[in-house]
Amino acid sequence: MKATMADAARLLRERDFITILCHRKPDGDTLGSGFALYHALRQRGKTCRVRCADGFPALYGFLADGYAPEEFEEQTVVAVDIASLSLLGALREEYEGRVDLTVDHHRSNECFAKENWVDGDAAAVAEMIWDLARELEAEITPQIAICIYTGIVTDTGCFRYSNTTPNSLRIAARLIEEGLDTQPIIRAMFESKSPRRMAFESQVLSGIRYYGGGRCAVISTDQALQEEFQLDDYDLEGISALPRQIVGVLVGVTIRQADGECRVSLRTNPPVDASAICAVFGGGGHLRAAGCTIPGTVEEAERVLVAEIERHLPGDP
Amino acid sequence: MKATMADAARLLRERDFITILCHRKPDGDTLGSGFALYHALRQRGKTCRVRCADGFPALYGFLADGYAPEEFEEQTVVAVDIASLSLLGALREEYEGRVDLTVDHHRSNECFAKENWVDGDAAAVAEMIWDLARELEAEITPQIAICIYTGIVTDTGCFRYSNTTPNSLRIAARLIEEGLDTQPIIRAMFESKSPRRMAFESQVLSGIRYYGGGRCAVISTDQALQEEFQLDDYDLEGISALPRQIVGVLVGVTIRQADGECRVSLRTNPPVDASAICAVFGGGGHLRAAGCTIPGTVEEAERVLVAEIERHLPGDP
Numbered sequence: 222m223k224a225t226m227a228d229a230a231r232l233l234r235e236r237d238f239i240t241i242l243c244h245r246k247p248d249g250d251t252l253g254s255g256f257a258l259y260h261a262l263r264q265r266g267k268t269c270r271v272r273c274a275d276g277f278p279a280l281y282g283f284l285a286d287g288y289a290p291e292e293f294e295e296q297t298v299v300a301v302d303i304a305s306l307s308l309l310g311a312l313r314e315e316y317e318g319r320v321d322l323t324v325d326h327h328r329s330n331e332c333f334a335k336e337n338w339v340d341g342d343a344a345a346v347a348e349m350i351w352d353l354a355r356e357l358e359a360e361i362t363p364q365i366a367i368c369i370y371t372g373i374v375t376d377t378g379c380f381r382y383s384n385t386t387p388n389s390l391r392i393a394a395r396l397i398e399e400g401l402d403t404q405p406i407i408r409a410m411f412e413s414k415s416p417r418r419m420a421f422e423s424q425v426l427s428g429i430r431y432y433g434g435g436r437c438a439v440i441s442t443d444q445a446l447q448e449e450f451q452l453d454d455y456d457l458e459g460i461s462a463l464p465r466q467i468v469g470v471l472v473g474v475t476i477r478q479a480d481g482e483c484r485v486s487l488r489t490n491p492p493v494d495a496s497a498i499c500a501v502f503g504g505g506g507h508l509r510a511a512g513c514t515i516p517g518t519v520e521e522a523e524r525v526l527v528a529e530i531e532r533h534l535p536g537d538p
Numbered sequence: 539m540k541a542t543m544a545d546a547a548r549l550l551r552e553r554d555f556i557t558i559l560c561h562r563k564p565d566g567d568t569l570g571s572g573f574a575l576y577h578a579l580r581q582r583g584k585t586c587r588v589r590c591a592d593g594f595p596a597l598y599g600f601l602a603d604g605y606a607p608e609e610f611e612e613q614t615v616v617a618v619d620i621a622s623l624s625l626l627g628a629l630r631e632e633y634e635g636r637v638d639l640t641v642d643h644h645r646s647n648e649c650f651a652k653e654n655w656v657d658g659d660a661a662a663v664a665e666m667i668w669d670l671a672r673e674l675e676a677e678i679t680p681q682i683a684i685c686i687y688t689g690i691v692t693d694t695g696c697f698r699y700s701n702t703t704p705n706s707l708r709i710a711a712r713l714i715e716e717g718l719d720t721q722p723i724i725r726a727m728f729e730s731k732s733p734r735r736m737a738f739e740s741q742v743l744s745g746i747r748y749y750g751g752g753r754c755a756v757i758s759t760d761q762a763l764q765e766e767f768q769l770d771d772y773d774l775e776g777i778s779a780l781p782r783q784i785v786g787v788l789v790g791v792t793i794r795q796a797d798g799e800c801r802v803s804l805r806t807n808p809p810v811d812a813s814a815i816c817a818v819f820g821g822g823g824h825l826r827a828a829g830c831t832i833p834g835t836v837e838e839a840e841r842v843l844v845a846e847i848e849r850h851l852p853g854d855p
Contacts, residue, residue: 379696383720385720388711390711393697397707403702413784414784416784420744420746423741426736426739427741429733466730466731468731468732469733
């Protein structure tokens with residue numbers, strides 16, 4: 222059932238013993254939203270906890286400051302920033318059919334909960350939690366401010382992405398006005414590359430290939446390189462944004478070879494449709510960011526992919 | 539003489555045939571402010587033009603859209619984002635003693651104009667021009683919006699730096715609300731590295747050195763490398779931010795060797811004072827960003843510099 226913010230607030234006021242679920246491979250928005258909601262509900266005297274199939278990565282440890290998990294028999298389940306049941310990861314079996322409330326901003330949300338508050342215009346779920354916390358008459362404490370700001374900057378790329386709205390900026394303005402020190406958050410989220418990651422980035426960039434008169438740039442890694450640098454998914458996702466940042470590049474391609482296949486990430490600038498290219502290989506995504514999987518070596522995947530990309534480049538460079 | 543926004547607006551209302559001066563080695567704030575003011579004054583029926591000792595770099599060409607320079611006998615001179623006469627560059631001789639109005643946000647402004655409106659709390663001069671344009675009852679046209687947004691994102695690092703204020707964010711919110719498409723500006727300002735620059739960055743990062751248990755990171759370039767990659771000052775300044783982005787690094791050092799000496803750029807994280815370190819070598823700057831010049835080779839400069847830096851690292855890593 223579709224729900225509004227008022228419905229969500231009513232449900233949370235009435236209920237207690239609440240588990241807040243964050244999505245697998247958690248990011249700053251799902252965790253920031255989860256912990257902000259946790260603190261707001263605790264102010265209302267509720268017993269609650271935050272759960273995520275993949276735990277809380279060290280990078281986001283500051284979001285869990287002041288969090289003391291409790292054991293209790295849960296009576297209410299809230300999913301934040303979770304568009305589909307598959308994003309519950311290992312918790313799916315435990316919670317399928319048992320989610321009472323969804324708070325999410327993905328238009329594709331599958332509405333798997335009993336009540337589903339989905340606002341596709343919100344750049345981050347944290348913006349919805351800001352509204353909800355105020356509706357619940359929670360005080361925006363310093364820790365709640367940290368959590369909400371982190372959620373917003375995560376999903377807007379620190380106000381760079383096109384999803385950034387006047388509301389995103391105005392909430393940030395309010396948080397700074399109330400005394401939030403944004404700098405530790407900015408450093409943690411955007412200026413904290415590991416020395417390994419820095420060395421890896423340098424090596425990957427040194428092997429960049431250009432096609433289509435410089436309008437397509439390809440970088441790649443293979444399993445040996447990933448193992449040499451002991452990189453995790455977060456590191457690998459971070460490099461996908463690099464090729465598109467080069468002047469003149471309309472299609473930035475990142476190929477990650479592992480287990481006999483290549484995972485391809487595409488980022489495009491107008492007018493190239495990333496999802497249309499990936500669809501040819503059975504993948505999909507958004508207009509400016511999409512992905513697909515192609516069997517074979519990096520060289521093989523690159524050859525078929527570049528041939529397809531060149532068909533999508535505009536006639537006059 | 540110190541002036542207020544009202545003084546600035548009065549002066550501009552009364553006067554005509556106005557030259558707007560931008561600082562040498564222009565950036566997005568001086569040019570964005572200059573061109574925004576130009577368009578606002580044109581709406582008031584004034585004859586005006588924008589001048590800069592170093593011209594208008596191609597990177598900022600979009601700020602000059604709709605600008606048609608006119609020849610006229612100037613009666614009024616306005617300096618935007620210019621803290622001292624030396625920043626007039628080659629135009630200094632022509633304009634020294636002839637500047638009627640300063641609009642600036644540097645607390646260090648030397649107040650060399652007849653009337654000086656200096657607001658040290660403004661993150662960007664473009665924020666002051668926003669207020670001034672409205673005071674002059676100018677319509678915020680799409681081109682003025684582009685100029686003001688560019689000025690703000692330039693000086694706040696797209697809302698990342700600690701100088702970002704609620705006012706910076708709220709002006710951006712208003713501009714987006716009025717229909718500004720921020721994406722071409724973001725791409726031009728933050729996601730437009732040349733292929734040369736990308737290759738250079740990769741090579742410089744591959745030679746990074748760590749000291750003080752990973753708390754100091756040093757990168758360097760010499761004249762041969764700069765010539766090989768045909769880099770300009772903009773490219774070289776861009777790499778200075780990289781070492782400090784590494785986890786655990788408190789002092790990021792960039793050494794640029796040329797003509798028998800080394801230009802050193804220091805960026806620090808709390809608690810290290812960058813200007814205190816550079817002062818030892820006759821340089822200076824701010825708490826978190828400072829510079830100095832050390833004679834000799836990269837190796838020689840690095841040795842004395844690192845010895846000094848290690849004295850400034852906190853006792854317990």
